[in-house]
Amino acid sequence: MEATALSVGKSVLNGALGYAKSAIAEEVALQLGIQRDHAFVSDELEMMQSFLMEAHEERDDNKVVKTWVKQVRDTAYDVEDSLQDFAVRLERPSWWRFPRTLLERHRVAKKMKELRAKVEDVSQRNVRYRLIKGSGSKATAATEQSSIIAAAIFGVDDARRAAKEESQRVDLVQLINKEGDDLRVIAVWGTGGDIGQTSIIRAAYKNPDTQSKFPSRAWVRVTHPFSSKGFVQSLVNQFLAVEGFKDILDTEKTAHNLVQEFDGYVKEKRFLIVLTDLCTIEEWDQIEKCLPNNNKGSRIIVSTTQVEVASLCAGQDSQASELKQLSADHTLYAFYDKDIPADLMNGYTRKIVKSLHLLTENLYEGERY
Structure with missing residues (x-):
């Protein structure tokens, strides 16, 4: 796989994971009542990070894997942007005093659910299609599994x-x-x-x-x-x-x-x-x-x-x-x-x-x- 694609993907993911696990993001999640979804997203990003490291070790040049890495990168961007947006909203005193506070909180919760679903889907895509094979895997087993999944x-x-x-x-x-x-x-x-x-x-x-x-x-x-x-x-x-x-x-x-x-x-x-x-x-x-x-x-x-x-x-x-x-x-x-x-x-x-x-x-x- 091209070093540039992996490097960029890992860099973006590391940034998103670092912010997701920061004290600021955790406090925002606590204040908005989205701790469970926030924890899930953070854990999934950490798993993606491990998969990308595995892909780097394998030097996998599979085009499908490249596509997955791009999806990981885009998802990481989305997660980091959304968490930062939540933090900015929380810092506005008027946002909490505004009569539509409950509606805004509902929108934040809905957005977090969407983020969770997106992260989960991208994460499972690697497992579903066995993109990053890992050590000790056999090509024949991977091929057979891919056929089953495709069917x-x-x-x-x-x-x-x-x-x-x-x-x-x-x-x-x-x-x-x-x-x-x-x-x-x-x-x-x-x-x-x-x-x-x-x-x-x-x-x-x-x-x-x-x-x-x-x-x-x-x-x-x-x-x-x-x-x-x-x-x-x-x-x-x-x-x-x-x-x-x-x-x-x-x-x-x-x-x-x-x-x-x-x-x-x-x-x-x-x-x-x-x-x-x-x-x-x-x-x-x-x-x-x-x-x-x-x-x-x-x-x-x-x-x-x-x-x-x-x-x-x-x-x-x-x-x-x-x-x-x-x-x-x-x-x-x-x-x-x-x-x-x-x-x-x-x-x-x-x-x-x-x-x-x-x-x-x-x-x-x-x-x-």
Whole structure:
């Protein structure tokens, strides 16, 4: 990569980061009540700084990386200018005494939200497209990952066009309650942040139709690192709580018995599980081993901020559709499997059952040592 492009980008970013972390900027954020967004923007700028240093070490001459560096530079300019503008506004005594103070504060908060979204988008773009490979990465893995991401993005683009041109948006409650005996995964990915995404999924989860159709329900935030035993125990405890039982599973129960109890409990019941904060496909691979297909029409809702993870969780034959919105500030997409032929589903079922037995054996073997 041209040294000039990197040097300018790093210089601008360093200036913006220095001002964002200054005492003046922190005091302004405190006075205006935007501390959380300010802290988030500062942390993201710091991560971008690390990525640029990595790019400098790699001497990456990729044109796409150059474009990303330019976007980082422009974003840094915008952040620094906006923070300085906030400081100038705060220094004007008349600004606080003016009758439109609340309106002005609202505008500042809105601008900060826009800055946060812009910074987050630029930052995730590097992760999404694996622009800065980092040490130890393999070209083949990067190429394969890029193909997966590209396919997911194409699916999102198709969904966006359909929603815009034909007003085709799907309802999450209807997707969850769609008839079918097979286990189905619905992965939700969006551009409005975790809070908006969680709110929409929560509304579908609490919907009376959903609750009446799924007697066994659980909402689990994925832990990092992932614990199979803790995950299964959380599921069973929540299933029992939904039916009015107290938590009867203690931490001393063996993993082998725990998985057997879980398998027996869900064997005859339809279940709905919501997974939030899923970050990688490796985490999903571990979780998938814990979830048997009981052919009762069970559903798994996955919430993730990574578009490629959403696509892979839903399956190779998945399609993407834009979800009906609760708010104009949040655009969400659902990745879900199309109707699968019976012969393919049988193979899928065998894979899940085999994985469950492997999980039991692995947990049991792990406790012997």
